[in-house]
Amino acid sequence: MTEGNADYGAMDSEDFRLMVRAWIQEHYPEDKRFIVRRMGMDEIGGWVRALGAKGWLAPSWPREWGGMGLPIRKQIIFMEELSRHGCARFPDQALNLVGPLLMTFGTPEQKARHLHRIARGEEIWCQGYSEPAAGSDLASLQCKAVRDGDSFIVNGEKTWTTLAFCADWIFTLVRTSNAGRKQEGISILLIDLNTPGVTVRPIDSFTGEREFAQVIFDNARVPSENLVGEADRGWDIAKSVLGHERVMVGAPIIPMMALRQLEDLMDRLGTFGDTGALDRYAALRLDLYDLTTMFEEYVRRIEEGESIGGDVSLLKIRATELYAAISEEILLQAGDMARVAEPIALPDNVAFPLEIYAAARVPTIYGGANEVQRNVIARSVLRLPS
Ligand SMILES: Cc1cc2nc3c(=O)[nH]c(=O)nc-3n(C[C@H](O)[C@H](O)[C@H](O)COP(=O)(O)OP(=O)(O)OC[C@H]3O[C@@H](n4cnc5c(N)ncnc54)[C@H](O)[C@@H]3O)c2cc1C
Known part of the structure; x- marks a missing residue:
């Protein structure tokens, strides 16, 4: 039994936030903050196993399968705290795709064999x-x-x-x-x-x-x-996994982390005093707010057992294009400093503008390329002729 089996749903939201924040600060490796590239288990495995042992690896999963069983608002708080601290994305396909696949379509033996091991970070x-x-x-x-x-x-x-x-x-x-x-x-x-x-x-x-x-x-x-x-x-099961993948790629956590880096960069450069820069920042921040609200709707559909719907392609497009737009603003603001491969030291972290820019291109391809998502919307939402 892990602490993940504790009932965090009933806890006061602010207490929950402070508890998560303190634990992340204590356990997340300092030298791995704000790294945007995907890291394998050789680099980030210690953190995965620490989350697993704590029972915090699967915030959205039901407690029955070793998850935290968090309601959506608390899942967002959890993401906000991970992104505030610059916690890197780890190999998470099991949590985001295999878990939902097996919970819905797996045999009792498949569930018993894999789900708890995944939630403990023992099976990647x-x-x-x-x-x-x-x-x-x-x-x-x-x-x-x-x-x-x-x-x-x-x-x-x-x-x-x-x-x-x-x-x-x-x-x-x-x-x-x-x-x-x-x-x-x-x-x-x-x-x-x-x-x-x-x-x-x-x-x-x-x-x-x-x-x-x-x-x-x-x-x-x-x-x-x-x-x-x-x-x-x-095929139909595979498509339902793709729906979950689009919700996962549409989660606001990566744009949140990028916006945090933009804020720190603007603090360092003093560009919050520049009306043009402030205007563009405000638009990005409002887009992030919209994305978070949209994401909550899709998680609600999953939690209530509703079909995710073909319109989830909109979420995937919004999230990935917002990340790309934030990365472009970081590049613009960094100006000449972005030309060098060296990181830019920020008050609470470091930024690699070119690395963020490059990293923000790929989510527009994986999980189904955005051009193809637009075709899905045309066909299944707008009912346009193919
Ligand atoms: C970072 C990253 C991680 C990935 N991880 C995985 C993974 O773990 N597992 C996995 O199975 N796959 C993974 N993929 C593969 C990914 O799902 C595919 O790259 C994606 O589905 C596009 O397929 P493709 O590369 O064959 O490009 P293609 O399908 O050849 O497309 C090439 C271009 O043509 C466009 N295009 C294609 N068809 C149409 C159309 N009908 N209308 C308009 N435009 C079209 C596409 O949008 C794209 O721009 C990953 C990809 C990336 C970039």
Whole structure:
């Protein structure tokens, strides 16, 4: 039993905020503050395990599965405190995607086997959807799983798999049939990355960071008990995971942290006294407020068991374009200082304008590129002809 099982829902909000703030200050490694690149478990694992041991790794999960069971307002407070302190994003696909997937569609055995381990930070997962010829057009995926007795034999390749080299498991979309439309015949398999026949090859990102991997399956034998839902009917489940992914990418925490850096930069430069800069800052801050309100609505839908809805694409676009806009303002304000690779010392943190600018490009691609999100809105919200 961890403290995560305590009932924080009933606690006074301000007391909750101060408790979270104090604990983060005491436990978060000082040299990892305000780092925008994705870090693997070798760098950030200590923090993940500390949160897990405290029972604070899964704020939105029900207490039954080792989460904090926080109501939405307290989830926002939790995010605000993480972003105030500059806590980096850690490998979180298990918390944001695998957890909701298994809670809704997993067998009792799959839930019992994985959920508590994930909530304690003892099991790290990566997401195996994209393939070299299946990104935006995901349903074209070709990684094949063929039944053989009580197993599937998996052959094929996944790519752009974030932080696969520090993960224990991968949840994959695989083709189990070629009959019918391409959306039919897709299944979801949970695969232990230590299975013989699975190879993980790291890929560097355009900023030179080791961030993704190619995951190759060569006759990997996977027990059929690792199938989630029915064989050949994984597409609708996969789409529901994509809905959760869009809520996760739409969370205000990353824009909050970037705005915090902009505020510190403006303090240092004295540009709060410049009307133009102040005007642009105020617009960004109001956009962040709108984004937070919008995010709360989608979390409410999840909490109340409603469908997330195709309009969640709006949240994903708003969040990622706001982050990009804040990063551009940081670059603009930093002026000549942004040309050097050295960080800019700020009163309470440091800023790397070019690194933030580069980091803010990628969320417009992952979780479904923003152009494709606009197509979804056109089709499913505005009902425009395709
Ligand atoms: C940082 C990062 C992390 C990622 N992590 C993962 C991961 O962990 N697991 C995983 O499975 N995948 C991951 N991805 C892959 C990501 O989901 C894909 O990159 C994304 O879906 C786009 O697919 P693609 O790269 O094949 O580009 P393409 O689909 O080839 O698209 C190329 C361009 O064409 C545009 N385009 C494509 N189709 C249309 C259309 N119909 N209308 C208008 N424009 C269109 C796109 O918007 C894009 O600008 C990650 C990607 C990034 C950048």
